[in-house]
Amino acid sequence: MLIYNTTFQVDDEVNDNFLIWIKEYYIPEIEKEGALTAPRVCRILSHREDGTSYSLQWEVESSAILHRWHQTQGVKINEELVKVFKDKVIGFPTLMEVIE
Numbered sequence: 001m002l003i004y005n006t007t008f009q010v011d012d013e014v015n016d017n018f019l020i021w022i023k024e025y026y027i028p029e030i031e032k033e034g035a036l037t038a039p040r041v042c043r044i045l046s047h048r049e050d051g052t053s054y055s056l057q058w059e060v061e062s063s064a065i066l067h068r069w070h071q072t073q074g075v076k077i078n079e080e081l082v083k084v085f086k087d088k089v090i091g092f093p094t095l096m097e098v099i100e
Contacts (some may be wrong), residue, residue: 003096004036004058004066007044011051011088018089022056029077035069036060063095 010018019041027039036058044053060066081089 001098002060002063002066003098004060005094005096006056006091007094008054008056008089008091009051010054014085014088015052018054018085021084022054026077026081027056030058030073033069033073035065035073066095 008018022041027041030036031039038059040055040057042055042057044055046053060069078091081091
């Protein structure tokens with residue numbers, strides 16, 4: 001089992017709208033395809049005073065499934081994120097393997 005994580009750095013001025021958008025659009029849209037499952041949103045605890053960081057984690061069976069998802073849906077949905085929030089939200093992905 002793999003965990004596909006995206007860490008988002010969110011400017012304070014769009015924080016509330018970002019959380020609504022993630023919960024009401026982004027997650028449901030990704031769940032429609034079924035490649036990524038079991039979404040979990042976490043606030044990253046830090047001492048930064050500017051903005052808030054979030055981790056959005058998904059379970060995925062293999063890197064091949066994730067690669068197909070990224071080609072078919074991932075690019076489009078990330079373009080939508082940029083279109084809506086421009087440079088107020090920055091995300092970067094990490095792929096992790098569950099070992100226990």
